[in-house]
Amino acid sequence: MDEAGVNFRLPGPTPLPPPVLAAMQRPMIAHRGPAFRALYAETLALAREVHRTDHPVLLWPGTGSAGWEVAIVNLLAPGDPVLATVCGAFGDRFAQVGGTLGLDVRRLDAPWGRAIEPTALRQSLQDNPDVKAVFLTHNETSTGVTNPLRELAAEVRDHGALVVVDSVSGAGALPLETDAWGLDFVLSGSQKAWMCPPGLLIAAIGPRAWAAAAESGYPRFFWDIRAARASAEQGMTPTTPPLTLVYAFRAALGMMLEEGMERVWERHRRLGELTRAGVEMAGLRLFAEAGARSDSVTAFLPPEGVTASAFLDRLRRDHAVEAQGGQGHLADSLVRIGHMGWAHEAELRGAVGAVAAVAAELGTGVAPVSAR
Ligand SMILES: Cc1ncc(COP(=O)(O)O)c(C=O)c1O
Structure with a gap:
């Protein structure tokens, strides 16, 4: 925070x-x-x-x-x-x-x-x-x-x-x-x-x-x-x-x-894992293919029929989470959460909790999708 x-x-x-x-x-x-x-x-x-x-x-x-x-x-x-x-x-x-x-x-x-x-x-x-x-x-x-x-x-x-x-x-x-x-x-x-x-x-x-x-x-x-x-x-x-x-x-x-570079890298690995697990638990689909998912940024699809900007607005308005949309042709179809640099477990837990809440509010009727 x-x-x-x-x-x-x-x-x-x-x-x-x-x-x-x-x-x-x-x-x-x-x-x-x-x-x-x-x-x-x-x-x-x-x-x-x-x-x-x-x-x-x-x-x-x-x-x-x-x-x-x-x-x-x-x-x-x-x-x-x-x-x-x-x-x-x-x-x-x-x-x-x-x-x-x-x-x-x-x-x-x-x-x-x-x-x-x-x-x-x-x-x-x-x-x-x-x-x-x-x-x-x-x-x-x-x-x-x-x-x-x-x-x-x-x-x-x-x-x-x-x-x-x-x-x-x-x-x-x-x-x-x-x-x-x-x-x-x-x-x-x-x-x-x-x-x-x-x-x-x-x-x-x-x-x-x-x-x-x-x-x-x-x-x-x-x-x-x-x-x-x-x-x-x-x-x-x-x-x-x-x-x-x-x-x-x-x-x-x-x-x-x-901190030590190995520990810095390990912290990012854990944060990546935590974020991806949280996004999937919220029933949302990760964008990157398995095996190539980044430990510094996670991109996921908002619930079907919901734009990234609507999802981001809710994250900001209701949960004070500032995340970002996609780029290029994916500008309004991806949400991205950064977990690089000065990032720790509590903030990422908070962020994925907010993602789950927004997904539940906006994604009614959408079946959870597992990317695994
Ligand atoms: C992978 C990558 N390359 C290049 C850039 C461009 O960097 P900048 O916006 O600092 O010029 C960015 C910016 O986000 C990036 O993520």
Whole structure:
């Protein structure tokens, strides 16, 4: 519950824990001075630890979408063939951004609600042997699907293409082993499992990506990873850093590492399970296929004949639960509940209790559907 008594269950932005809120009260400091240098170096070191990488993690003022662009303009050249894997709205948008920036985008689509299958990816790579990079979505927030990132990345590595991962709703919530899984570029945004306000783009960048950056064919300034790395080595950023967000991120990383990443992931696994069980007990159908259901966001169908917006209105009005609808063609047919970041059992129990109550009120005459 936040201060206003709202059970804030969006799949991003997510609730801010007290230490993060407190950190944001700090006054401004000189961004070229020793205090900031120490803070930035420390923050990036903790971010590497959380990403499980020995290679640079860099920050920009920006959001997840900017991360797509940073990856593209630094690792590729206009006209390069890439393979975009798409199983929902965000994978689709990543593919579109590639097209907008002049890449030759080939697509591997899975029906929304399903995950990308490693065998399908292998086939697609055989059919498109020239692709230089593959875009993967770790967790498809629009459908509540987690892709088998480790297995997908292994297929891409076998092929030799760059592994570019959108982990906007995965990082900090779901197991993520940047180096061990051979991920070349992992992007995320502060407003999801990082427990921070929106506005910070986070990218973990491995050696193959740095090599690609030396060859990239795009002009770039603000998003140049080489400039950001050179500054970071001095404890600085090329432009004025978003100080308040850096304070927040430093505090959040400290909380996560204190809890321990395995425990953070386990907490999310339990919250995912609890939420899915509650939704099914309410007689509602989960949208994602079994085996691919996300532990950071749950998507479900409202009772037959009820729109997502009507369901969400009731959740908000009668139970002070703020959830979210679907996206794209599913905008009014899915309800999504976030359980990433600063999320605990009591709030999720409250949320699924409210879902059950609303389902019972609005879903009269609808037979319970089991997705199991
Ligand atoms: C998986 C995924 N990718 C990308 C984005 C875009 O991020 P932003 O809205 O922060 O630009 C989102 C936003 O929710 C997302 O969930």
